[in-house]
Amino acid sequence: METATETTLKKLERLLQLETSEELISFIDGLNSHEIVYIMSHLNREDQTQLLTRLTPENAASLMEELPEQQAAEIVEDMRAADAAAILNEMPSDEQTDILWELESEEAEAILSLMDPEEAADVRRLIDFDPDTAGGLMVTEFLSFRENQSVRQIVADLKRQKEAYARLHIKYIYINKANGEFAGVLQIQDLLLADPETRLSEIIIPDVITVPIDFHLERLVDFFHTHDFYGVPVIDQEEKMLGVVLRKDVLEAWADQTSFDHLESQGIVGGEELRTMPLFARAKNRLSWLSINIILNLIAASVIAFHQDTLSSVIALAVFLPIISDMSGCSGNQAVAVSMRELSIGAVKSGEAFRVWMQEIGIGLVNGLSLGFLIGLAAFLWKGSMMLGLVVGGALAINTIVAVSLGGTVPLLLKHRGVDPALASGPILTTITDMAGFFLALTFASLSMAHLAHL
Amino acid sequence: METATETTLKKLERLLQLETSEELISFIDGLNSHEIVYIMSHLNREDQTQLLTRLTPENAASLMEELPEQQAAEIVEDMRAADAAAILNEMPSDEQTDILWELESEEAEAILSLMDPEEAADVRRLIDFDPDTAGGLMVTEFLSFRENQSVRQIVADLKRQKEAYARLHIKYIYINKANGEFAGVLQIQDLLLADPETRLSEIIIPDVITVPIDFHLERLVDFFHTHDFYGVPVIDQEEKMLGVVLRKDVLEAWADQTSFDHLESQGIVGGEELRTMPLFARAKNRLSWLSINIILNLIAASVIAFHQDTLSSVIALAVFLPIISDMSGCSGNQAVAVSMRELSIGAVKSGEAFRVWMQEIGIGLVNGLSLGFLIGLAAFLWKGSMMLGLVVGGALAINTIVAVSLGGTVPLLLKHRGVDPALASGPILTTITDMAGFFLALTFASLSMAHLAHL
Numbered sequence: 001m002e003t004a005t006e007t008t009l010k011k012l013e014r015l016l017q018l019e020t021s022e023e024l025i026s027f028i029d030g031l032n033s034h035e036i037v038y039i040m041s042h043l044n045r046e047d048q049t050q051l052l053t054r055l056t057p058e059n060a061a062s063l064m065e066e067l068p069e070q071q072a073a074e075i076v077e078d079m080r081a082a083d084a085a086a087i088l089n090e091m092p093s094d095e096q097t098d099i100l101w102e103l104e105s106e107e108a109e110a111i112l113s114l115m116d117p118e119e120a121a122d123v124r125r126l127i128d129f130d131p132d133t134a135g136g137l138m139v140t141e142f143l144s145f146r147e148n149q150s151v152r153q154i155v156a157d158l159k160r161q162k163e164a165y166a167r168l169h170i171k172y173i174y175i176n177k178a179n180g181e182f183a184g185v186l187q188i189q190d191l192l193l194a195d196p197e198t199r200l201s202e203i204i205i206p207d208v209i210t211v212p213i214d215f216h217l218e219r220l221v222d223f224f225h226t227h228d229f230y231g232v233p234v235i236d237q238e239e240k241m242l243g244v245v246l247r248k249d250v251l252e253a254w255a256d257q258t259s260f261d262h263l264e265s266q267g268i269v270g271g272e273e274l275r276t277m278p279l280f281a282r283a284k285n286r287l288s289w290l291s292i293n294i295i296l297n298l299i300a301a302s303v304i305a306f307h308q309d310t311l312s313s314v315i316a317l318a319v320f321l322p323i324i325s326d327m328s329g330c331s332g333n334q335a336v337a338v339s340m341r342e343l344s345i346g347a348v349k350s351g352e353a354f355r356v357w358m359q360e361i362g363i364g365l366v367n368g369l370s371l372g373f374l375i376g377l378a379a380f381l382w383k384g385s386m387m388l389g390l391v392v393g394g395a396l397a398i399n400t401i402v403a404v405s406l407g408g409t410v411p412l413l414l415k416h417r418g419v420d421p422a423l424a425s426g427p428i429l430t431t432i433t434d435m436a437g438f439f440l441a442l443t444f445a446s447l448s449m450a451h452l453a454h455l
Numbered sequence: 456m457e458t459a460t461e462t463t464l465k466k467l468e469r470l471l472q473l474e475t476s477e478e479l480i481s482f483i484d485g486l487n488s489h490e491i492v493y494i495m496s497h498l499n500r501e502d503q504t505q506l507l508t509r510l511t512p513e514n515a516a517s518l519m520e521e522l523p524e525q526q527a528a529e530i531v532e533d534m535r536a537a538d539a540a541a542i543l544n545e546m547p548s549d550e551q552t553d554i555l556w557e558l559e560s561e562e563a564e565a566i567l568s569l570m571d572p573e574e575a576a577d578v579r580r581l582i583d584f585d586p587d588t589a590g591g592l593m594v595t596e597f598l599s600f601r602e603n604q605s606v607r608q609i610v611a612d613l614k615r616q617k618e619a620y621a622r623l624h625i626k627y628i629y630i631n632k633a634n635g636e637f638a639g640v641l642q643i644q645d646l647l648l649a650d651p652e653t654r655l656s657e658i659i660i661p662d663v664i665t666v667p668i669d670f671h672l673e674r675l676v677d678f679f680h681t682h683d684f685y686g687v688p689v690i691d692q693e694e695k696m697l698g699v700v701l702r703k704d705v706l707e708a709w710a711d712q713t714s715f716d717h718l719e720s721q722g723i724v725g726g727e728e729l730r731t732m733p734l735f736a737r738a739k740n741r742l743s744w745l746s747i748n749i750i751l752n753l754i755a756a757s758v759i760a761f762h763q764d765t766l767s768s769v770i771a772l773a774v775f776l777p778i779i780s781d782m783s784g785c786s787g788n789q790a791v792a793v794s795m796r797e798l799s800i801g802a803v804k805s806g807e808a809f810r811v812w813m814q815e816i817g818i819g820l821v822n823g824l825s826l827g828f829l830i831g832l833a834a835f836l837w838k839g840s841m842m843l844g845l846v847v848g849g850a851l852a853i854n855t856i857v858a859v860s861l862g863g864t865v866p867l868l869l870k871h872r873g874v875d876p877a878l879a880s881g882p883i884l885t886t887i888t889d890m891a892g893f894f895l896a897l898t899f900a901s902l903s904m905a906h907l908a909h910l
Contacts, residue, residue: 005804006804032677032678032680032681033677033680033681033801034677034680034800034801035801037800037801037802038801038802038803038804041797041802041803066680066681068800155647155648158644158647158648159648162648171626171685188643188644188647189613189643191647192610192613192643192646192647193610193613193614193617222487222488222489223487224703225487225488225489225521226487226488226521228703230626230685247703248679248683248702248703248706251703251706251707251710252706254710255706255709255710255713258710258713258714258717259713259796259799262713262717262792262795262796263792263793263796266788266789266791266792267785267788267789267792268789268792268793272796273793273796274793274797274802275793275797275802275803275811275814276802279817279818279821280821282818283817283818283821283822286786286789286818286822287821287822287825287826289785289789290782290785290786290789290822290826291825291826291829293781293782293785294778294782294826294829294830297777297778297781297782298778298830298833300777301774301775301777301778302774304773304774304777305771305774305837308770308771308773308774311770311773312767312770315763315766315767315770315773316760316763318759318763318766318770318773318776319756319757319759319760319763320756321773321776321777322752322755322756322759322776322777322780322889322893323749323752323753323756325777325780325781326748326752326780326781326784326885326889327745327748327749327752329781330722330744330745330748331741331745333721333722334721334722334723334741334744334745336721337717337718337721337722337723338718338723338728338729338730340717341714341717341718341727341728342496342729342730344714345489345492345523346488346489346490346492346493347492347493347496347729347730347731348493348496348730349460349461349493356730359730362734362738363734363737363738363741366734366735366738366742367738367741367742367745370742370746371742371745371746371749374746374749375749375753378753382760430781434777434781438777
């Protein structure tokens, strides 16, 4: 079965063969964002570049805006600097900055020197800001007037510059004092309902909440949860307005952050991996985490090596050690997932590890007894030894309590110490629970060796 | 160290003791959304209910809107129906529906019968829609006029009803034809810039994209990625406008969906778990997944049981079996995470398993050889046996290729068959890679038994 999108791809490849670009442009114009990500992920670099240079810069810019930042940056990296500059000129300031931020500084410089000087100056100012702060997220394109102007003047100006303003998606108009300090926000509907001679200062909303340049993404998410605003003005230390952080950009950055946390928790480090990236870069990113993990695994398994004598007398235990390891890991990871979620919505603070531990111990008891009973029953049914069932069931029951205790608290403790819990919680958890599980099972076995030997 | 939020909690508990509610109301009014989630997650049910009933219904409604839906629904469930109805009256239609959707139908009915009849009628109409579709996500509060009216008439009406309209956060005005069919959208700025005698039909944007009532969340996310709109009108089969799906509601629902997928992939099933929920409900939700997992683990471990003779001759292998299991699981889960991410942004379609497989095999080779070499070296250094190194290293190398192949393709294959990949990919992956890993290591060992015995 050929999907709609495969057809899209074939059609595109045909259009790329044509001499003229008109059909190509109107074809790309009709695609939605998923289709754009799809085709760009299926073209080779040469075709990607050919496509972008044959579109108008405006069209190429709106296509690039649909792609994940890293992918967009990689494509820009391989384009001629002049072509890249023409496309970047047409993007909003936050997207320009995001892409140039991903490049090596010489490459970024080469493109900047070929861009529109005004756009380039904006980017140079913005690129120093952390992309996860108000400064990095804001757009610098906004509409502003002085508070001593009248409604009539503004409306006349809006009418005169209708087309230039159309690109700004005006939702609010920002008003400054005569000395350049930020004064407040004007809603279009208030402009509509006011008498033409009214001064702006009379109808603006003066006590507008603003944020400083280093206001962090997490706090912006919180801000937009609390306030149903379209955007929030960003103010410098002299009370001058620098830009607007839009709600949509904050929510998109946050969704990306959540995805990256998930990728990180599975050991995809150093940002996103897309399968269009070069093989060795992808392998290296995954391996950097795996190679730490294999060392942790060897440390955990050394517990087994120290009990080799016990194991050689009760070889049946070897069947249960991987089960104890895997099941404890699962229980612990459930607790990690709940803690990460509670941290992200604010239901728990990083300092409350003790409280969370108390809440996990109950679950550890219930689930530990249930799982211990199940695995103990399996051991009993297999070898007919009640003692073997008690040893493996007891070890799993106790280790489940260990696992949920660690899983619930480790993310909080890491966060409290400023370590990223998405990346580190998993490996720490599995190493310790593996060691504890192997130790419990093998120690219980050696204590009851008389009843177990040669099972 | 006492955090700011603990102080908040203590202050709140003091205010709850007071006779009058004024201080309490202004205190709650000043909290941000994280602080609200925090305090509600730390109060017992009795205090939660007391707090909500002492606030004004408007205040209580805006507090409830900050909470995760499930938590809000549980609180509503335990309130007197009349109190709940008063609070729900003050919420936008989509939030009313989300909360009542979570309740048993009799409980929801009891509350609906006490709500404002108009609000209740709205909810009854909306509650039949799947919450992940346009019908379930839309708000029914919007501003609409007929296209044959003039700009002057609309402006006069807006001035007259200023206060009633203020609640609607007007960004767009929706225009209907004389027969009630949807005609188009009017931007406030166009109202401002037009001549007062202009008919609305002349200044509306007529070719507005609309969505049907069953348009799915995933497609809405895609829609708002492609189109920089504040909201999109929802239309029934007779072309009548039913409501507006707002971009912010779509992005929030999507962020929730992503979090839930992550929770599900770690075995938190049946929706979100918050630690304020009752112990046994939490334990049961986690256990339902763990108990399937333990059976899968027993199946995988049965491979070891079948090779017990090999193992008792080469007891050193028992140290490496859990490592092979864990490392293969990690490699496979990395591939799962990349596939889930690529599916979600549209870089890959569910029918492209073969293509993804080809892209994973290269990584499997590079990482398999690296990891196999590391573990083989460890085995050689420990026991001085080259053959033991080859057996465990070879098994891990091959099994890494198996793991990334499965990890990359299983999510696509599941999605292609309509199964939720977040929930099922992990258990399927680990079971098969465990079996393959144990089989490879034990078979290689039995084939080279002459060089391995009694290590």
